[in-house]
Amino acid sequence: MPEVRLLVDANNHLGEGPLWDVKEERLYWIDSTAAEIYSCRADGSEVKRFFVPRHIGSMALREQGGAVVALANGLHLYDFDAQTVQFIADPESDDPETRFNDGKVDRRGRFVAGTMSYDFDRYDADRGQRSTRSGGLYLLDIDGTLTRLDSGISCSNGPCWSLDNRTLYFTDTYSREMYVYDYDIETGAAGNRRLFASARDMASTFDGATVDEEGYVWSALVFGARISTRST
CATH class of the missing domain: 2.40.10 (Thrombin, subunit H)
Known part of the structure; x- marks a missing residue:
């Protein structure tokens, strides 16, 4: 162990x-x-x-x-x-109810980080639902260019990449879902979002995450004090 x-x-x-x-x-x-x-x-x-x-x-x-x-x-x-x-x-300077949350760099040095809402009162921990999804996922390139990769996110967490750099893993904590995107390591483009794992039948939900040297995805579970892992 x-x-x-x-x-x-x-x-x-x-x-x-x-x-x-x-x-x-x-x-x-x-x-x-x-x-x-x-x-x-x-x-x-x-x-x-x-x-x-x-x-x-x-x-x-x-x-x-x-x-x-x-x-x-x-x-x-x-x-x-x-x-x-x-x-x-500050791509969301017009929305004082959001702030940046989790972020990591890809293997070309780009910083990928997302935002979340300060309005915790609208989160129902039992149902994993929010009434607003005003956050986004952003990529800061090495030349300082900032690009929005996705929107409609409640609480950004756990960006990490597969060993071959072709897949971006990302969690929307309040939706209780972890997604994968097709990722282009040469350009930083991400698309074709789809569900990777769901925590809707669990007492906890996904938070920060990483990929180990064997390609397994590890996630720290908030509200549950646990760590989970899953093969890609």
């Missing part, structure tokens, strides 16, 4: 988005609603904390230093030393 152990007792409000930095050999993660970024060594030592100006949904490390951060008010570049942000884009 895999070993599960406490790495850092961080007392986060909403800890999410673990990200390993190969060069620094440090683990990064975020405290979403506290607007903080953390990092530590592999053994949990040397914990560092950084601050961002708004709620943070996800981040991606940059090769030349710093990060791209998905904040409540859009996408920004982040300087860890100065703890400052540089605005890139």
Whole structure:
């Protein structure tokens, strides 16, 4: 059985988005609603904390230093030393009830991140339904171009890719469904969305996800404190 152990007792409000930095050999993660970024060594030592100006949904490390951060008010570049942000884009600036949530980079360095609604009162956890689906899924290319890949999403989570780069997995948490898209790694285009897995008959629902070296999709189940896996 895999070993599960406490790495850092961080007392986060909403800890999410673990990200390993190969060069620094440090683990990064975020405290979403506290607007903080953390990092530590592999053994949990040397914990560092950084601050961002708004709620943070996800981040991606940059090769030349710093990060791209998905904040409540859009996408920004982040300087860890100065703890400052540089605005890139906010595709939903006209809707104050949405914010960016989960995101990851593909193997060409593009950042794929989606949005969600702040209006939690409209979510019925038992039925997995929302009355609004105003969020979207976006791709930030390496040249700074921002493209909307999909819309009509309630809570974006778990973007990850198959080993051959031809499939994008993505979760709409409040709909209790995980989807797959055909993905073009050369252009970043995604289409032909279809259902991959459903949690409608479960007490929990899909949240963050990743694909392991054997091609299995792993998902952290929110409201259930479980991790599930499925073959592609």
